[in-house]
Amino acid sequence: MSENNIISPENLVYSKTEVMTDRVLHYCPGCGHGTAHRMLAEAIDELGIQGDTIGVAPVGCSVLAYYYFNVDMQEAAHGRAPAVATGIKRVFPEKYVFTYQGDGDLAAIGTAETIHACNRGENILIVFINNGIYGMTGGQMAPTTLPGMKSSTSPRGRDVKTMGNPLKITELIAQLPGTYFVTRQSVHTPGNVRKTKRALKKAMEYQKLNKGTCFVEIVANCPSGWKMTPVQSNKWMEEHMFPFYPLGDIKVPE
Amino acid sequence: MARKGDVVIDIEKCKGCEVCLAACPEEVLALSNEVNSKGYHYTVKVNANCIGCANCAVVCPDAVITVYREKK
Ligand SMILES: Cc1ncc(C[n+]2csc(CCOP(=O)(O)OP(=O)(O)O)c2C)c(N)n1
Ligand code: SF4
Ligand code: SF4
Ligand code: SF4
Ligand SMILES: [Mg+2]
Numbered sequence: 001m002s003e004n005n006i007i008s009p010e011n012l013v014y015s016k017t018e019v020m021t022d023r024v025l026h027y028c029p030g031c032g033h034g035t036a037h038r039m040l041a042e043a044i045d046e047l048g049i050q051g052d053t054i055g056v057a058p059v060g061c062s063v064l065a066y067y068y069f070n071v072d073m074q075e076a077a078h079g080r081a082p083a084v085a086t087g088i089k090r091v092f093p094e095k096y097v098f099t100y101q102g103d104g105d106l107a108a109i110g111t112a113e114t115i116h117a118c119n120r121g122e123n124i125l126i127v128f129i130n131n132g133i134y135g136m137t138g139g140q141m142a143p144t145t146l147p148g149m150k151s152s153t154s155p156r157g158r159d160v161k162t163m164g165n166p167l168k169i170t171e172l173i174a175q176l177p178g179t180y181f182v183t184r185q186s187v188h189t190p191g192n193v194r195k196t197k198r199a200l201k202k203a204m205e206y207q208k209l210n211k212g213t214c215f216v217e218i219v220a221n222c223p224s225g226w227k228m229t230p231v232q233s234n235k236w237m238e239e240h241m242f243p244f245y246p247l248g249d250i251k252v253p254e
Numbered sequence: 255m256a257r258k259g260d261v262v263i264d265i266e267k268c269k270g271c272e273v274c275l276a277a278c279p280e281e282v283l284a285l286s287n288e289v290n291s292k293g294y295h296y297t298v299k300v301n302a303n304c305i306g307c308a309n310c311a312v313v314c315p316d317a318v319i320t321v322y323r324e325k326k
Contacts, residue, residue: 006260006306006322013259014308014321025316029294030271034315190277190309223271230271 004111017069019045026064030230031060032220034152034195035187036129040098041069043200053096054088056081058110060102062129079110082117085124086112098125103144104134107169111143113171121178125203128170128215131222132241139225143167146244151225166244170217174251180212182251186219188234192229194245200248213252219245259306259323261299268296268318274310283310 019041025034044053050071057065060077065072076084081099089097106128117124127220133151134140141151141158144166148157158166167229181203185196196218203214219241221233228236261282268290275283280303285295297310297318306323 006258006324007262007286008322011306011322011324012320013317013323014311016317016320020317024267027315029315030268030273031315034317038315038317132298186312188273190307190312228267230273231276234273234276 017042017045019050021068025065025068027061028222028224029137029222030221030233031061031186032131032222033129033216035193036127036218036220037062037065037068037100039187039193040100040127040200043204044151045196045202046249047201049096049204052094053098054092056063056085056088057072058099058105059136060105060134061103062100063136064112065100075237079105079108080113081105081110082113082122084122084128086117086122089122089124096125097123097253098202098204100127101129103128103130103132104136104137104142107143107167111169113136114115115173116178118173118213118215119176119178121180123207123210123212125207125214125216127199127200128217129220130170130217130234130245131220131225133168133222133225135222135225139222139227143169146240149240155240170215170245172252173213173215178212179215180209180250180253181206181214181249182217183215183249184217184219184245184247186237186242186247188221188237199230206253217245219247256305257324257326258284259304259321261304261322262320263297263299264318264320265296265298266290266292267316269316270294270296271315274314274319277313279307279309279311291316306307
């Protein structure tokens with residue numbers, strides 16, 4: 001196909017950042033976690049802070065995030081990443097510290113750690129991957145599961161009368177005085193991926209100002225848990241997740 | 255005329271998710287009939303219409319695609 005000389009180093013416009021390792025990701029085909037990782041890695045790369053960044057990995061599908069980010073990483077117990085990141089940031093206030101957490105990790109078992117770290121205004125970045133489900137353990141209902149959404153523990157759809165309402169934890173933490181920048185993005189189209197990177201870059205830059213917690217939610221797909229093809233899941237996300245979790249900035253610095 | 259581009263696809267890393275196919279404005283990409291060593295059908299180029307926009311590489315969850323574009 002390519003009888004051309006376009007493929008040469010001076011024409012390179014896009015390749016994987018060195019802030020991601022060369023390991024093959026263990027995620028399912030089409031899963032948003034991989035793209036979310038890469039955007040955070042590109043943000044770190046473009047800011048030139050690879051050597052000064054420390055990440056905290058969660059429990060959930062992204063439990064192995066420490067294999068993929070080419071920066072210092074620490075694993076936390078389920079839901080406790082913001083508490084671990086608090087400790088790291090307080091010992092190394094000059095470092096850039098982030099957590100990377102799913103919705104089960106951040107908004108179920110780790111609700112207390114999330115809210116209190118944000119309320120204390122810890123100078124960390126929290127990256128929140130909301131796929132509305134416990135992906136890793138077999139697609140159980142999460143606090144973020146939409147009304148009527150099917151999961152392995154709500155096979156007829158979430159009935160809010162008996163199963164409670166979904167928790168918009170991002171709107172909730174935006175109310176807290178400790179948060180400085182709160183935004184909701186996605187990584188399912190080229191435009192959205194680029195916007196997510198800009199948000200992550202901004203959030204990392206704000207950490208230098210010591211003004212409080214930055215919180216970037218990424219609404220993501222879970223094709224396996226949702227039982228759809230990746231392309232179908234991205235469409236379903238647009239039609240069902242975004243009306244409930246609208247994309248855009250929720251709290252921006254004055 | 256848009257500048258010409260080209261892509262290099264690391265077929266062993268590809269998981270055949272088709273997210274890149276949906277993102278390509280020039281319909282350059284398709285899935286192979288063959289499978290890689292993991293058993294996935296992988297992305298291949300089916301024409302020479304690439305404009306080097308990098309949309310495919312940007313949305314690929316597995317960082318499979320490297321993009322080139324000729325200089326003006
Ligand atoms: C203390 C404890 N309770 C429960 C579990 C089981 N568990 C593992 S991951 C997970 C939820 C993961 O969901 P989420 O954080 O949304 O991540 P995803 O896999 O969807 O990315 C649960 C309940 C565990 N590992 N440890
Ligand atoms: S189970 Fe869902 S979240 Fe986990 S890797 Fe697979 S698609 Fe991604
Ligand atoms: S670079 Fe753009 S035109 Fe070329 S294959 Fe990728 S998406 Fe299609
Ligand atoms: S997006 Fe990546 S992994 Fe998915 S089919 Fe395209 S090249 Fe393969
Ligand atoms: Mg989840």
